[in-house]
Amino acid sequence: MIGQTASNKGDSVRLQKESGCLDLAKLVWVLSAALLVYMIAVPFGYMAYESLTDAQGGATLANIPKYFGMAFVLEATANTFLLSGAVTLLSALVGVPLAFGVSRTDMWGKGLVRGTVLVSIITPPFLRAIAYVILAGPNVGYLNQLLRFLLGLSVESGPLDIFSAWGFVVLSIPGGVAFVFLQTASAFENMDPSLEEGARLAGATPRQTALRITLPMAKHAMLSGALLAFSVSLAMYGIPHILNVNVLTIAIRKSLLMPLDFKAASTLSMVVLVASLLTLWLYRLSVRSAKKFQTITGRGFRPGVMRLGRWRHCFTALGLLYGVFAFLLPYGMLVLVSCMRRIGYGLELDNFTLRNYLYIWTEPLPRTAIINSFILATASSTVVVLLGIVIGYLIARTRVRGRAVLDYLAVLPLGIAGTALAAGLIIVYLNRPLSALGVYATLWILLIAYVTRFIPFGVRYCQTAFMQVSQELEEAARLGGANWFQTVRHILLPLIKRGALYAWIVAFLSAFPEISASILLRNIGTDVVATAILDMWDGTGGLPAASALSVMVFLVLTLLVLLAQRVTGRSMLERS
Amino acid sequence: MTQHLRIAFLGLCLSLGLGLAASAVAGELYVYYGTSRDLFEPVVQAFAASRPDIKVSSYRAPTEELMATIELEIRAGKPRADVIVITASQLFGLQQQHKALESYSPKDLEAVKKELRDPAGLLTPVGINLSLIQYNTKRIPPQEAPKKYLDLLNPKWNNQIVVTDPRSSSSAHTHIWFLTKYMADAQGEPPYGWKFYQELRKLNVKYVASHGTIRAMVQTGERPLGIQMLNDAMKSITAGEPASFVLAQEGSPAEITAASLLKGSRNPNEAKAFVDFLLTEKGQDLMVKVGGYVPVRTSTAFKFPDGRGLADIKTVPVDLAYITPEKREEHMRKFHEIMR
Numbered sequence: 001m002i003g004q005t006a007s008n009k010g011d012s013v014r015l016q017k018e019s020g021c022l023d024l025a026k027l028v029w030v031l032s033a034a035l036l037v038y039m040i041a042v043p044f045g046y047m048a049y050e051s052l053t054d055a056q057g058g059a060t061l062a063n064i065p066k067y068f069g070m071a072f073v074l075e076a077t078a079n080t081f082l083l084s085g086a087v088t089l090l091s092a093l094v095g096v097p098l099a100f101g102v103s104r105t106d107m108w109g110k111g112l113v114r115g116t117v118l119v120s121i122i123t124p125p126f127l128r129a130i131a132y133v134i135l136a137g138p139n140v141g142y143l144n145q146l147l148r149f150l151l152g153l154s155v156e157s158g159p160l161d162i163f164s165a166w167g168f169v170v171l172s173i174p175g176g177v178a179f180v181f182l183q184t185a186s187a188f189e190n191m192d193p194s195l196e197e198g199a200r201l202a203g204a205t206p207r208q209t210a211l212r213i214t215l216p217m218a219k220h221a222m223l224s225g226a227l228l229a230f231s232v233s234l235a236m237y238g239i240p241h242i243l244n245v246n247v248l249t250i251a252i253r254k255s256l257l258m259p260l261d262f263k264a265a266s267t268l269s270m271v272v273l274v275a276s277l278l279t280l281w282l283y284r285l286s287v288r289s290a291k292k293f294q295t296i297t298g299r300g301f302r303p304g305v306m307r308l309g310r311w312r313h314c315f316t317a318l319g320l321l322y323g324v325f326a327f328l329l330p331y332g333m334l335v336l337v338s339c340m341r342r343i344g345y346g347l348e349l350d351n352f353t354l355r356n357y358l359y360i361w362t363e364p365l366p367r368t369a370i371i372n373s374f375i376l377a378t379a380s381s382t383v384v385v386l387l388g389i390v391i392g393y394l395i396a397r398t399r400v401r402g403r404a405v406l407d408y409l410a411v412l413p414l415g416i417a418g419t420a421l422a423a424g425l426i427i428v429y430l431n432r433p434l435s436a437l438g439v440y441a442t443l444w445i446l447l448i449a450y451v452t453r454f455i456p457f458g459v460r461y462c463q464t465a466f467m468q469v470s471q472e473l474e475e476a477a478r479l480g481g482a483n484w485f486q487t488v489r490h491i492l493l494p495l496i497k498r499g500a501l502y503a504w505i506v507a508f509l510s511a512f513p514e515i516s517a518s519i520l521l522r523n524i525g526t527d528v529v530a531t532a533i534l535d536m537w538d539g540t541g542g543l544p545a546a547s548a549l550s551v552m553v554f555l556v557l558t559l560l561v562l563l564a565q566r567v568t569g570r571s572m573l574e575r576s
Numbered sequence: 577m578t579q580h581l582r583i584a585f586l587g588l589c590l591s592l593g594l595g596l597a598a599s600a601v602a603g604e605l606y607v608y609y610g611t612s613r614d615l616f617e618p619v620v621q622a623f624a625a626s627r628p629d630i631k632v633s634s635y636r637a638p639t640e641e642l643m644a645t646i647e648l649e650i651r652a653g654k655p656r657a658d659v660i661v662i663t664a665s666q667l668f669g670l671q672q673q674h675k676a677l678e679s680y681s682p683k684d685l686e687a688v689k690k691e692l693r694d695p696a697g698l699l700t701p702v703g704i705n706l707s708l709i710q711y712n713t714k715r716i717p718p719q720e721a722p723k724k725y726l727d728l729l730n731p732k733w734n735n736q737i738v739v740t741d742p743r744s745s746s747s748a749h750t751h752i753w754f755l756t757k758y759m760a761d762a763q764g765e766p767p768y769g770w771k772f773y774q775e776l777r778k779l780n781v782k783y784v785a786s787h788g789t790i791r792a793m794v795q796t797g798e799r800p801l802g803i804q805m806l807n808d809a810m811k812s813i814t815a816g817e818p819a820s821f822v823l824a825q826e827g828s829p830a831e832i833t834a835a836s837l838l839k840g841s842r843n844p845n846e847a848k849a850f851v852d853f854l855l856t857e858k859g860q861d862l863m864v865k866v867g868g869y870v871p872v873r874t875s876t877a878f879k880f881p882d883g884r885g886l887a888d889i890k891t892v893p894v895d896l897a898y899i900t901p902e903k904r905e906e907h908m909r910k911f912h913e914i915m916r
Contacts, residue, residue: 072912137798139735157735163782244741244784254743256644344714344795344818365613430652441649441656523645524606524635524656535613538638538788542815543796 029398032390033406039452040409042434043424044273044416050266050427063267067255073268076251079165081275083247084233086169091176091229096215096222098177098322099185101315104214105306108316112323113181119327120178122557124513124530126238127550129171130537131330133242134337136162142333168245172236174326176229183225187218193303206306224286231279234272235417237516238530242537248272249419253520262427269420280414331554338547356548366549368525369532373512376443376528380450381507385500387451388458393492395459396466397474410459413452418516425449426520441523449517454507461506465499466492498568505564513553529553603630605846608646608657610639610746611833611867612788615807616661618866623853630846638786639666639746646838650674655838658847661854663746664832665899667699671836673901678837680848684855688872691893692832699834702854703807703869706828706891707751710790710809712800714818721801724825725755726767728801729775737781738799742907744785747831749899751803752907754829758892763826773914783915795819805831810868813881823880823889830891833869 054060067073101107102114135143138161147159161167191214199209215222237249248268255264308315337343338356345351360366391410395403413421425448429440439445469492477487493500515530522531529549536546609616613636624632637645639662647670649655655676660667671677679697692701709728711721722728728737740748752773760769767775782799784790790802791809795817804821812819835854837847853859860876863869870886871878879885 071916075916133798134796137796139799140797244782342795342815342817343792344712344797364617426648430648430654435652435654440652440654524633535636537792538612538786543792 028390029394029400032387033394033402036387036391036406036409036455039448039455040412043421043428043452046428047266047269047273047420047424050263051270055263063263064271067264067267068271072246072254073251073264076246076248076268077271079246080234080248080272083165083168083172083245084230084236087172087176087233088226088230090169090173091180092222092226094173094318094322095177095180095225095229096184096218097315097318099181099183100188100210100214101312101319102181103185103188104303105308105312105315107308107312107319109319109323112327113319116174116323116327117178117181118561119331119558120174121182122509122561123554124238124515125171125175125236126242126515126530126533127334127513127554128174128326128330129239129242130533130543130546130550131333131337132162132167132171134343134543135329135333136160136167138163163243165245167243168236168239168247171239171243172233174322175232177322177326179228179232180222180225183221183228184218187221188214189303191217191303196303206308210306220286224283227279227283227286231276231283231414234276234279235516237417237419237519241515241519241534249417249516252417252419252423256423256426256520265423266427269417269423272417272420276416277412280411284411331551334547334550334554337544338551340544343543356544357552359545360549360552363545365527365535366529366532366545369527369529369549370552372443372446372526373529376446376450376514377508377511379447380454380511381504383447383451384454384458384507385462385504386458387455388460388462388503389493389496389500391459392462392464392466393488396463397471407459407463411456413454414456416453418449418453418514418518419520421452422449422517422520425517441526443526446518446521446526446528449521450511450514453514453517454510457506457510458503461499461503462496465496468499469495502564502568505560505568509557509560512557603627603846604843605630605632605850606656606658606843607632607634607661607850608642608659609634609636609661610642610663610666611636611661611807612786612811615811615867619854619859619862622858622862623850626853626858627846627849630849632850638744639663640742640744643670643746646670646676647674650676655840657838658841658843659835659837659850661702661833661835663705663750664699664701664834665749665894665896666746667834667836668896669899669901669904671698676839678839678841678844680837680851682848682855683852684873687875688855689874692872694834699832699836700851700855701832701834701872702851702859703833703863703867703872704886704891705747705831705833705869706806706823707747707754707831708804708806708809708828709822709824710794710802710804710812710819711822712794712797712818713820715797715800718820721820721822722824723822725759725772725803726826728803729767729772729779731779733801734779736799736801737776737779738790738793738802739776739781739783740787740790740803741783741785742904742911745787747787747805748911749904749907750829750831750894752911753894753899753903754827754892757898758829758895759826770910770914773911777914781915783911791817791819806870807868810881814868820881825890827890827892829894830870831894832872832896 051063052059052061054062068077098113102110135141138144138157141160141162144158144160147153148155153159195217196209196213199213204212235249236247240247240250248271252265252268252272255261255268339352339354341351341353341355360370391406394400395407425445426440428434429437429445439448473491473495474487477491482490513530514528518528518531519534522528527535533546533549536542536549607620617634617636620632620634624630642662643666646655646657646660667677677698680700681697682700685693685700688701694700709722709725739751742748742752755772756769765771784793787805787808790804791812793799794802794804795812809819809821835851837844837851841847854863855873857873857876860871860873864871864876864878
């Protein structure tokens, strides 16, 4: 819009009308916007209706005290907020020093920390949970056996117990740290160094400078990282499922088991939704503040690296702890277990085999699940990008009324728990009138869920890509006689190609191991890798086969990230 | 552009047409079951191999989850399953609540033990599953393994026992019925009744979603003792895992696993063929060797790993009329009140 004059605006409209494309373009916009509203608003509108009405359909608020008076719901609610709070606090306590260490000090092992952050972001947390059940199970977990030996403890159980509320917190921390790290490292790297230099010149020690200047300057970024960690913890499903910890996402699923209670599921989902949206709103505020802060003081050159002498190894030690416990140990364990015949015979030499990798390709359940996950991830990320291009264009390039609503609507799913969304979809698509579509129990309902969940990636990345393309190029093409479609096809799309590809890959990375919506929506022949892993964990094929499939998921995601970095020339660790 | 769209549309119509034509030719069958996949899927696949004219699809979920799916579909008037294979008590509840089952008299019913047959023909028994105590042989020598359920309350088993959660496992209700009702009536409360679970709680008993998970925890030794079902315990043995089991002295609750046809099924003939198959010699042989069940057919041979037959142990038939949906809710509520 900037720099666009009234006359050339008039020209472009004239050109569009002349080519006869405007009506079709409008139709595409309207349909895409309607689809977005439909996908997001319908399930949640229906759930809001269920949670605010009684059995006869009369308006009531009685469902909230009714369900939150139930002991297991009350416990789940308390657990959700307390544990998410603990995850957030601890993630900030680890993530901020790590980000500072990597971006501003001469610590060792920066590559390990960055790698661990990347792995924590791209791989689903339930893989870590499976590994830690074997590592930190209270009785025979390898870490417990080692600790008992090293500390000379004569107890038969502990000292670690992963099947606990603390297990949930500890296993959620690597992901939380990664979010805090991404936000704050970026702030530390882009900070104007003149204030720090001023402090140093005025006689402040490096410690005083860090505490009084550097950290306060990054506080908005820290806050936004912490809020993101909180929001992700609220919606966490895989870890509490494996550890059997009662939190709201689990309670939603349980209320959809016998006795089947839509009103309970809806009411619980709405509570998670409201909490998530509130967090998301605060997050957006904090991101805006952080950006404002940087814009005022930024100068376009990088602050220097502090030489801390031997003190740098405090950061090195923290980085090493993070790398070992969040990456090397759990994924090393999964690889080890995936090569065992029977988990019961542990590290005995003749217990090792590669047959579990054969099993996941020859057995119907994992094979179908792998195929389904590939289909769903490919289809959903493609739809997400196509919708993202249209909606992103609407938001960034037009003055269509209501685009601000679309902008906000398109980020809403970021704060929505997958189980809550799935509960909404089941209720909507099993009841009239939408039951007529027949999508329940098919891959379609999973596709709808995935597209709804990951649409924010498409809209965000494409919107940013459009904003980076100068309006003048478009104008020039139109003045040169190109119609709207030709302009979009030959000028805009080639220029946003990289952004769109990046969006596709991020959506694929999220969709391939999706668990929280899939666990409720799967049916005959529609298992996906995450539900197959859980099924194996529950007995089918056993832990070694579940680990082999987990390792395969890890490899697919890692390869895709490496490919993405090569193709787009953009690091997945950039803050977006 | 328009031409491309036309071609794409024609292609879509053609593939839809071909798909419909293909589905009209072959028979279809949808089977829902609740037991671990590796215990029952081979039985389903053996049927599929014997009837290549039928396209067989199956869905497995822990039983309580499966019941929720079935109920969702019945409520929406869109039942997908043609046959359901779960515990008789669950099927009984489904019939009580929704009148959802179709009566059928399978070909080989005469070969089934008389006492197991359902006079109304709504449930076809296909296997018997027993409650038992599974233990890890590397961590607990056979002579030290508990001999009866009350032995589990010995303080030395603190942090060692795992049971199933009645919220997700149907057979958990069998264990609960046996220990809180049947044994309480027979020998008094305490030591049985809910008091038994209160004592278990003091030993930090762990509860998990399914008997498959119990199998995993027992074999790793993370929880070397579990209240388990026969079919999962037999699978441990055939898979060479370091685990064995004890049929408790109090008796072994015998739970019937049954197959039922769903009313309004789109493929009733295929469903009947599948139920018939489960009662054949071959079907019952698979139910024993792969499924780990005690057969319902009198002519099918069966021995426990220690050489005993069914007649050599004390079995207690599960009281189907007792484990109603209301009782299940009560079980879940009381169990979680205690375990909290």
